[in-house]
Amino acid sequence: MTDYKQYYKNKIVLVTGGAGAIGSNLSRALANLGAQVFILDDLSSAERWNIPSLPGILFVEGDVIDEVKLKRIFYEKPQIVFHLAAFFANQNSVDYPERDLMVNGMGTLRLLEYSTFTKVDRFVYASSGCSIYGSHAPLPLKEEFMSLHLSTPYQITKMLGELYCNFFYNHYGLKVVKPRFFNSYGPGEVPGQYRNVIPNFIYWAMKGQELPITGSGEETRDFTYVDDIVDGLLRAGAFEIAIGQEFNLASGKETRIVDLAEMINDAANNRSGIRYVSRRKWDTKDRLMASIDRAGELIGYEPNTSFEVGLQNTVDWFRDNWKRIESSASFGPGASSAVRDMTSEEG
Numbered sequence: 001m002t003d004y005k006q007y008y009k010n011k012i013v014l015v016t017g018g019a020g021a022i023g024s025n026l027s028r029a030l031a032n033l034g035a036q037v038f039i040l041d042d043l044s045s046a047e048r049w050n051i052p053s054l055p056g057i058l059f060v061e062g063d064v065i066d067e068v069k070l071k072r073i074f075y076e077k078p079q080i081v082f083h084l085a086a087f088f089a090n091q092n093s094v095d096y097p098e099r100d101l102m103v104n105g106m107g108t109l110r111l112l113e114y115s116t117f118t119k120v121d122r123f124v125y126a127s128s129g130c131s132i133y134g135s136h137a138p139l140p141l142k143e144e145f146m147s148l149h150l151s152t153p154y155q156i157t158k159m160l161g162e163l164y165c166n167f168f169y170n171h172y173g174l175k176v177v178k179p180r181f182f183n184s185y186g187p188g189e190v191p192g193q194y195r196n197v198i199p200n201f202i203y204w205a206m207k208g209q210e211l212p213i214t215g216s217g218e219e220t221r222d223f224t225y226v227d228d229i230v231d232g233l234l235r236a237g238a239f240e241i242a243i244g245q246e247f248n249l250a251s252g253k254e255t256r257i258v259d260l261a262e263m264i265n266d267a268a269n270n271r272s273g274i275r276y277v278s279r280r281k282w283d284t285k286d287r288l289m290a291s292i293d294r295a296g297e298l299i300g301y302e303p304n305t306s307f308e309v310g311l312q313n314t315v316d317w318f319r320d321n322w323k324r325i326e327s328s329a330s331f332g333p334g335a336s337s338a339v340r341d342m343t344s345e346e347g
């Protein structure tokens with residue numbers, strides 16, 4: 001296929017989790033390419049104001065487990081399904097493992113069943129690098145490797161989703177694709193107790209607070225700009241050769257957390273510095289860096305946003321939306337992670 005973007009014109013596309021960090025960007029891109037986009041999202045970890053307001057987008061508020069909502073939305077006969085709704089992410093699943101299993105396990109199974117019954121042409125599952133490779137795989141992380149020693153319920157249920165995809169592909173011939181994302185960041189991710197390090201660091205830096213590093217700061221992650229992930233998803237949904245395959249969508253580069261913290265403090269003019277808090281028990285990954293060779297060979301994936309540019313775009317988005325972000329960001333005490341460590345130490 002020479003122009004995968006043309007492929008989406010007039011297509012009916014379902015994006016579950018389309019109000020979320022990646023889904024809102026994907027839905028916008030699809031609508032701009034001329035697709036009719038249905039979003040199914042229960043807004044459990046998203047903000048209504050973050051849903052793109054475009055003529056090609058129809059939002060249905062609901063749970064992916066709710067069969068009434070599923071019947072309603074599959075009545076529209078989506079041709080392509082991007083299944084991004086998930087109980088997100090590691091610490092949340094440690095705190096609420098049963099809900100994690102319901103959403104990521106049962107929710108994915110129901111989506112696969114409805115997609116099979118209604119004969120959708122493509123089912124793209126949002127898989128996760130951190131849920132497949134475990135903590136001790138050789139770098140760069142390659143698709144052939146997998147670990148059974150995962151460290152959170154989220155990792156287990158995201159892997160379960162891949163396994164269900166394989167069953168529906170092998171048994172029913174459903175055309176599944178399984179891109180594995182790595183540390184997405186960018187405009188559209190509202191900070192909060194269970195959110196990722198980049199939006200939370202930007203939020204605290206803009207409030208003039210110290211940035212809490214959970215660990216030594218030498219840990220690395222493969223941060224991937226959301227537009228690059230969206231481009232990989234568009235390719236995954238269009239290229240025939242991707243069917244049945246799993247491949248990493250990443251930047252292929254490592255960034256140290258301490259460098260990230262310093263960059264964010266600089267970008268936000270925050271002089272409060274950083275502070276070290278204890279590492280979370282489940283956080284056993286020292287370094288993450290993916291091989292992106294397979295995605296490049298299969299679908300021509302090539303991330304092209306530098307970390308500096310991506311970070312600046314994200315900070316700009318925070319500035320442009322600061323009032324809404326500030327009133328939406330919630331960091332309740334009690335449940336978890338870096339914030340709990342900070343509040344308990346301060347209190």
Ligand SMILES: NC(=O)c1ccc[n+]([C@@H]2O[C@H](COP(=O)([O-])OP(=O)(O)OC[C@H]3O[C@@H](n4cnc5c(N)ncnc54)[C@H](O)[C@@H]3O)[C@@H](O)[C@H]2O)c1
Pocket residue numbers: 016017018019020021022023040041042043044045046062063064065083084085086087088103107126127128129130158180181182183184185196
């Ligand atoms: N962000 C990352 O770095 C990353 C990395 C690997 C994989 N992923 C996967 O990519 C997908 C999107 O991630 P994201 O960063 O946009 O997360 P997100 O939390 O912003 O998006 C998930 C969306 O799903 C919705 N949702 C949750 N439970 C639901 C339910 N029961 N019914 C309907 N909607 C529900 C949430 O409200 C939210 O809008 C997820 O499947 C996630 O597991 C993300």
